[in-house]
Amino acid sequence: MKDLYIIGAGGFGREVAWLVERINATNNTWNIKGFIDDNEKIWNSIIDDYPVLGGISYLANCEDAYVVCAVGNAKIRKKIIEKLSGLDIRFATLIDPSVIMSKRVKVGEGTIICAGTIITVDVTIGNHVIINLDCTLGHDDIINDYVTMYPSVNVSGCCNIGECVELGTGMQIIQGLNVVSDSIVGASACVVKNIDYAGTYVGMPTKKIK
Structure with a gap:
């Protein structure tokens, strides 16, 4: 299975986690490691059975990982992806x-x-x-x-x-x-x-x- 981090622990992030669970029920593909979110107030909490691991900087140490950005606002999503340039990560298509x-x-x-x-x-x-x-x-x-x-x-x-x-x-x-x-x-x-x-x-x- 491939390790997957979901950026955004809000409503759509939780829906994406459910989408991944549906994919895995058909073809066991993804290991959801947890949520990535810059809201420090929810770090180290559990949301829908998955941990909120930290902010974007957390991904700097996640080698050979896949990431998907579950932030609905288009311009904010673009800024987040641009922040990730240069990191050793890949983007999952779900x-x-x-x-x-x-x-x-x-x-x-x-x-x-x-x-x-x-x-x-x-x-x-x-x-x-x-x-x-x-x-x-x-x-x-x-x-x-x-x-x-x-x-x-x-x-x-x-x-x-x-x-x-x-x-x-x-x-x-x-x-x-x-x-x-x-x-x-x-x-x-x-x-x-x-x-x-x-x-x-x-x-x-x-x-x-x-």
């Missing part, structure tokens, strides 16, 4: 056993794909992407690094989602659209035209808010 996807899907390192998601054909998913519960991705989508999709996001075919985009729970994007990097699209929103300028967008159809 895909729940229930995920349905074709063999023509490319998935980058450090990416997490949660239960109930469906990904069709010729889709490219970057590094350190989070695709939460019950999402759908259509044909020929490009999902760039550090994107976060919250539960029940629906992305139609031929869409390009830029780096560090966050897509809120239950939102939808119609086919053939681009969403520029560093944008946030709110829960239940519907994107019906390209988002060309970074910002926060809400509504059906989406409008940028100040």
Whole structure:
């Protein structure tokens, strides 16, 4: 088995631990060593049966280990991964056993794909992407690094989602659209035209808010 450290001991971190348990029930792959979290108040505690070992600096002494970042905020997740550059660690890619996807899907390192998601054909998913519960991705989508999709996001075919985009729970994007990097699209929103300028967008159809 491969030793695995989960960065982030919050709600999504606990969900990722459960995802790993589901993987192991099918194919005994990962040995969860514990959580890594910079919140000193929870160091040396036990959360959902796993220890909180320390902050990011703890990983400097973890040779031949795998790490996955379970922090939902895209920009914070990117900063955390950048802090790890130069360390002797590898990034785990975690895909729940229930995920349905074709063999023509490319998935980058450090990416997490949660239960109930469906990904069709010729889709490219970057590094350190989070695709939460019950999402759908259509044909020929490009999902760039550090994107976060919250539960029940629906992305139609031929869409390009830029780096560090966050897509809120239950939102939808119609086919053939681009969403520029560093944008946030709110829960239940519907994107019906390209988002060309970074910002926060809400509504059906989406409008940028100040």
